[in-house]
Amino acid sequence: MERKILLVDDDEDIQEMLAYNLVKEGYKVFKALNGKEGVRMAEESNPDLILMDIMMPIMDGIEAGRLIKSNPKLHNTHIIYLTARAEEFSEIAAFEAGADDYLTKPIKPRALMSRIGAFFRKESVKTSDEDVIRKNGLVINKKNYTVSTPEGNSIVLPKKEFELLYVLAQNPDKVLSRDELLHKIWGTDVFVVERTVDVHIRKVREKVGENYIKTLKGVGYMFPSED
Numbered sequence: 001m002e003r004k005i006l007l008v009d010d011d012e013d014i015q016e017m018l019a020y021n022l023v024k025e026g027y028k029v030f031k032a033l034n035g036k037e038g039v040r041m042a043e044e045s046n047p048d049l050i051l052m053d054i055m056m057p058i059m060d061g062i063e064a065g066r067l068i069k070s071n072p073k074l075h076n077t078h079i080i081y082l083t084a085r086a087e088e089f090s091e092i093a094a095f096e097a098g099a100d101d102y103l104t105k106p107i108k109p110r111a112l113m114s115r116i117g118a119f120f121r122k123e124s125v126k127t128s129d130e131d132v133i134r135k136n137g138l139v140i141n142k143k144n145y146t147v148s149t150p151e152g153n154s155i156v157l158p159k160k161e162f163e164l165l166y167v168l169a170q171n172p173d174k175v176l177s178r179d180e181l182l183h184k185i186w187g188t189d190v191f192v193v194e195r196t197v198d199v200h201i202r203k204v205r206e207k208v209g210e211n212y213i214k215t216l217k218g219v220g221y222m223f224p225s226e227d
Contacts, residue, residue: 008038035059
């Protein structure tokens with residue numbers, strides 16, 4: 001299957017360099033020069049992956065990421081930010097917007113191609129885990145990333161938020177540290193700050209409810225059993 005990748009960057013030289021290397025690797029490439037155009041191109045091309053800058057004219061990459069992730073048709077589209085912004089607050093903002101990875105420029109094309117290849121291989125691995133978990137009145141459906149609440153509400157969660165809830169629900173009454181959750185959800189190839197876990201947990205609680213994930217201060221998070 002031919003993978004589609006959308007490049008969103010206002011630097012045309014970087015675009016051309018990345019496009020050249022991606023096409024050599026067999027990917028179908030689309031391009032956009034700003035966040036607004038990137039959102040439009042994402043809706044038109046439905047890419048598997050978006051490589052996106054943050055600082056761009058008209059609409060920055062963070063706002064573009066939020067709009068893309070809020071579109072149900074792009075639920076399975078992944079975003080990797082490629083940016084010169086190395087500050088922690090920029091990284092947290094990127095993951096809040098739904099980033100799957102965050103890399104700082106300058107970009108080494110060969111290393112990036114290797115990372116993208118590993119990313120897609122990981123995505124294609126089929127797991128034998130159960131598709132649906134029913135606990136505490138929640139129905140957590142891995143097939144479509146939905147969570148049904150006892151009140152009858154059906155909520156579609158972004159991939160990382162869903163995976164956090166799913167992993168915790170798979171291990172009821174077990175406290176998982178931030179580091180464990182980072183490795184389980186983001187993997188060992190992606191470097192993100194522990195604060196990213198806190199941000200995603202907060203967003204899950206806002207959507208699903210406060211009582212389904214407990215915090216053990218200084219230790220980690222736990223999905224309590226029905227008892």
